[in-house]
Amino acid sequence: MPDHFAVPEPDEAVKLALRRVRETTAVGGGSDMEGLEFNEVVVNMGPQHPSTHGVLRLVVTLDGELVKDVIPVIGYLHRCKEKLAEKRTYYQYIPIVDRTEYLASMNCEWGYVMTVEKLMGIRPTRRAEFIRVIVGELMRIASHQVAVGTFVADLSPLGTAMVFYMFRDRELILDLLEEVSGARMMFNYLRFGGVRYDLPAGWVDKCRELMKRMPKLIDEYEALVDDNAIFLQRTQGKGVITQQDIVDYGITGPNARASGVPLDLRRTRPYSVYPELDFEVCTAAHGDVFDRYRVRMDEMRESVKIVEQCLDMLPRGRVQLGSLRAPYVITPPPGSCYVGQENPRGEYGTYIVSDGSRYPYRLKFRDPCFCNLQLFPKLLSGNKIADAVAISGSIDLVLGGIDR
């Protein structure tokens, strides 16, 4: 076995892992393989790995099948978005915000646009608020479909059938969003004070018809997997997030609600027209992998209800403050502010410091997955690898947001 290649220097994370392994073996820890330099194996579940759903790298310390320690390494998709904010005007920056969390780009735009509106002290027109809620909730369903689909696809053979169902229905939603904004994934649709286009003719009926079908489709997903023995055995009781973790690490979104904490910014920090809509915050009790799946499925149903209510209450009127040819260079007054918004993965918001010029002075993203990912060492250690894959899939990470 040719063993003499010049293997380049391991990087910091691997050195840290090897140092920890030496400490445990020095004190006699590790497994029962005596007389070996390392009792545990350090391996990279690297940036290119089918189960990490993106370019996340986990330096995993293994004792046979058991995961002893995990060191997440991120930055493989760092695209300098916060530095680019200083070179783009406020309008030019909207497409970049789309690409932070690329599975829910409409909600990301909403987070950014709300912060700038608060900075400028303007409020969008009422019709635009309703359109934003409709489009945002449609995006939430599509994002949950991808998240739950790829997570279940890793677990059981039935999961691959489920991911096919989910992507088939996601295409229906993307058709609707494409008719509204012209793009399938990167919409660039929201503006400061409203939305760029009004809903096309006949769109409301099409959307209402799809929302009528949606609950049946969601029942189809659940019928596939809910009573599947493999799926239940692999998800129940695994990777429990306690309420202390939520307080310590700032976990938000479905991962927090699955542990029984009713933290949903649409209710705890009402924005836009959510106070007028009635929907419940879906929570579950145990906070294990199955409950996170359960909360996401319930949230899809809630989003359907929200969209239907908004379609009924859709008022008439203009969709953008001022003329459609809005001034494309805005200069908000100096100052700084932060607005958090309920993204499918948690609290997503931008903190903008403006110095009165047309470029943001400093822009910081508060990304839910960045905070949720901090829990991995605590969550994955002590499980078998197969469970670690299930747990990391259920946390639902999007690396575009984590690496910014």
Added chain:
Amino acid sequence: MTLEIGTVDLTMDEIAGRLAAAFPVELSAVSVQEPDTVVAHLERTRLKDVARRLKELPQLAYETLNWIAGVDLGAQLESVYHVYSWRTNTYLELHVTVPRAKAELDTVTDVWPAADWHEREAWDMMGIRYLGHPDLRRILLKDDFVGHPLRKDYVDLAENHPHA
């Protein structure tokens, strides 16, 4: 303990008044930013014990750290702490300024464990060193990246682009 949100309902001015009373010396320029944030400047050397006492305030316990942002104010660097109080369901934004030459601050990871990665990111991007941090490495950039890119005076060096 099941977490409730917003059990204590105080108006923003009461919260600001209470905070100003609790930390007369350390906090300055306490102001209210509608609808839910108290903004305050914090003296650099008192960061650690203010953080600890903030977490234990009887009714205003700021138990969760939302995020830390490093901001370059030209002459000084600023580390903005954004903490959340579950009981009053409000935010507190602490601005801590640090001289540009000696950009060092005490770590708050022992008070809010969430600060671990946020401080590493502020170190990586802005170059604010957090003393006592368990594992202060670069988080987003390569280990051998030179400089801190989000500083206004960051010059794009060729050695940061081996694959230019």
Added chain:
Amino acid sequence: MSDMVPDRLKIGYPKLEKFQNPNVITTTADFVFSWARSNSVFPFTYGLACCAIEMLSSGFARFDVARYGMEVFRPTPRQCDLMIVAGTLNEKMAPVLKRLYDQMAEPKWVVSMGACATSGGPFYDGYNVVNGVDKVVPVDVYIPGCPPRPEALFQGLLELQGKIRQHSFAPVLPGAPEDAGS
């Protein structure tokens, strides 16, 4: 499709000939193998960013990349011969891309999907972004779009199939024009 292929790779002789006896067909080994290769390309799941989601949804029911024989997405570089770089490449990921490209088995091709992989896209002036994958690995087909629709990805893949059909496995003798140090 075939005008895009450089002349040196063009196979000039007739592909299929029929002799008087109707049951005998002659062709060349090049044609048969490259035809078989072009219709059963195994792509490498190398999704980086948003384009990866479009690549993913092109593999499912509505767009169905299986029509072109490419639906078997392999996660390991050993078992695949087409690397679709879908997303933004940054400095930290470039050595990983180079190592994965080296570990792929010959003959291998690279498709650069999306504006980010082709030239850095909307993040071209980022301090950490590599402006284009061709600075790291030789690219065969570039696909514009941000993200390109699955149909645009398929057009790129069809262009690639045309290029694969021109591939010849005759040994390149050192010093011959084709042996440009490849």
Added chain:
Amino acid sequence: MTSEYLTNWLYVWAFIVSGAALVVLILLFSKVINPQHLTPEKLSHYECGIPPVGSPWAPFAVRYYVFALLFLVFDVEAVFLFPWTLVFRTLGAAGFVEMVLFVLVLAWGLLYAWRKGALEWA
């Protein structure tokens, strides 16, 4: 008489030789049409694109051996089942009962391994 006996053995040898020849041919064939371009990076083992940590020939947990053993037993059982299905009609009831006994014995072995906890990891 002996020649007829020999010809029977001839079939067995023909079967073995053609099997081996097939394997060798396929391997040789792929060597011919594939361009070989062996570089050190290509031969280094794959670890998700990161320089590999340690050598792949490092020792690993002994429990994997138990799983490998169990797999081997039931794989061989499957090998015996396939020819049986071909001649299933001609054997009649006796053949069927024979095979059921065979499967039961192995199932008993699996049950024993299961109870002894060989299938559990820790």
